Amino acid sequence: MRVESAILPRWKRLIRILSSTIGPNFHSGSARYISPARCGMKTSKTTENQQGKYFLATFGCQMNEYDSNMIGAMLENRGMAATEDAAQADVLIVNTCSIRGGAEDRAYARIAAMKYHKRQRPGVRIAVIGCMAQNHGDKIPASLEHVDYVVGPDNYKELEGLIFSEVAPSERKVWTDQNDFENYEGLMARLDGTVSSHITIMRGCNKQCAYCIVPNVRGVERSRDVESILAEVRHAVNEGIHEVCLLGQTVNSYRTDTDNFAGLIRKVNAVEGLKRVRFMSPHPRHFDPETIRAMAECGKVCNHVHLPLQSGSNAMLKKMRRQYTRERYLEIVAELRAAIPNVAITTDIITGFVGETESDFEDTLSLMNEVRFDHAFMFSYSPREGTPAFGETETLTAEEKQARLERVIEAQMKHTEERLDALLGREEELLIEERSSRDSREWMGKTRCFKKVIVPEVAGVEKGAFVRARISERRGIVLRGEVITQAVPAEK
Known part of the structure; x- marks a missing residue:
């Protein structure tokens, strides 16, 4: 079996980008290393241990991040240490995402580039786990022969056993049986x-x-x-x-x-x-x-709710099988705003779903104008094999879908800026999370309504601190503020 031809060309092109980074200097201290953050991934931190090391890269959503941390805990409980240096790892694990084709392409490219380590150290083991592993199964080792294990989300306990097994590995490479109780x-x-x-x-x-x-x-x-x-x-x-x-x-x-x-x-x-x-x-x-x-x-x-919308058209919501109407969605928004002062509402929006007319699209824009979301994740529709909509005849060209997406982005940017500007002059509680990525002399914290605020370095401001800040400025979609005093969050 082989990976679908629609996938192969894209991820093979990505290999050219990654291949120059795979070599003796493929580690976090090398200028030639492409950091996981730049590839949409996160890696675990390095610890000292004498029982072998694992390298774990994660694509995708927060649930994948959680699963990676759970697997990391399994391995560390058995005596392994995490490393960001793939060249030093005994086990290389890639936790994959399958929500969109682009996420799969990037994962395939990264996994393919890991063949270098297999050539240099034949004993290293490479595992592909997560949603793409479940989705593609046997197709992965068929096209990437250096992969040792393909493990779906319900089989992570099997992964632990495979890594620590003292018996010779079997010819089986794929563990994707679903378990409704795991x-x-x-x-x-x-x-x-x-x-x-x-x-x-x-x-x-x-x-x-x-x-x-x-x-x-x-x-x-x-x-x-x-x-x-x-x-x-x-x-x-x-x-x-x-x-x-x-x-x-x-x-x-x-x-x-x-x-x-x-x-x-x-x-x-x-x-x-x-x-x-x-x-x-x-x-x-x-x-x-x-x-x-x-x-x-x-x-x-x-006081923040991420409430996925997808479309403002009842016809599209029904076709998408979303199980609610435009009217019910607006009722929920009204109920949230009546019950929770200053609640921030964010959402997801898809443009160009199969059969979407101009009238359907205008319904989405009108709902956006009515709700005025704080932020939105916006995408144009792309078919995914295995979904109910896959194979339906597309009614819009890629250019038409992109044009609609750009109109949605333009509308949302206006609403986001309005919501941010409404915070200017207000005092907000911040949880300080990390140094600013632009200036290490500043700190980034988040409000309770999930807004990023940059504050200067002053006494008492450190990672994990709660402070009160007066919002003084907006730069793009990032707020800036001045620290007033340390704060203790209210509890009930």
Whole structure:
């Protein structure tokens, strides 16, 4: 079997870019090293250990980041050390994304470039894991023969066994059996030294949106036991984490025999020492009054909601299988704004879905003008093999889809700037996260409504500190402020 011809040319072109970086100097200290951040990836940090080293690169969403940290914890509990130097690693792992073709192309190119390490050190093992592993399965080792293991999201315990097995490896390379009950109960993700931590509370998705590959690669919904979630939150707090973000493909559909999402929010809010709670990504179908009431009454829950829209047209929402209408979406926005002062609402928008007319597109623009989102992730539709919409006849050219996307971006930029300008002169609580990427003498913090603010270096401002700042200026989509005083977040 071979990878589809539509994929091969793109990722092979990317190999040319990466190949010049693969060689004896392929490590973080080399000027020839392409950092994971530039490739849309994150790598784990280096620690000292005598039991072998692993290199772990992650493409994609926050859930992939969480899974990578969980796998890192598995390996480190068995005595391995993380390294950012692939040339020093005994095991190379690439956690992949399959949400769009471009993400797969970049992963294929990176994996192909790792063949250098196999030639230099035949004993090194290379594993491809995550959503693309599940989606492409046998196609990966068929086209990239240096790959040893292909492991889907429900089989990470198998990966641990493969890496530490003392018996000769079998000819089997692909582990992509789906397990509707696998929740990795009892396992906790390693913490990466930040002040905020993602915690997955459920896995899988039952929605079957017409454009989305996630249900195919992540399986059906299953929720973690609430006590295991709370144990992980408490562990994070004990290790110095101030903020947690609860993760799920449709996070607010969380449900067990004894708890629902609103109840979970209240229990997480009650964890002693925790300062902030966020969650993503909720689905409009599951935004009920009980959830909104819990958000409003829990003082640690931040006033920011990412509420995916996709389209403002009822015809398109039905065709996309989104399970809500334009009218219901606007009702949720109104309910959130009535219950939660100064709530920031961000969203996702797709332009040019199959069958989208000019009238459908205008419906999206009009809803954007009515809601005036704080921020949006905006994309033009691209078919994904395996989704319900794949194979339908496209009604728009690539140029037409791009033109609509540009109009959406232009409208959203105006709304984003308006929302940011509304904060000028206000005092906001910031959680300081890191040094500014532009000037190491400054710090970057986030407001409770998820706005980035740059502040100067003054006494008391350091990573993990809470401060109050007066917003003084907007530069592009980044705010700047002056520190007034250190602050202690309110708790309820």
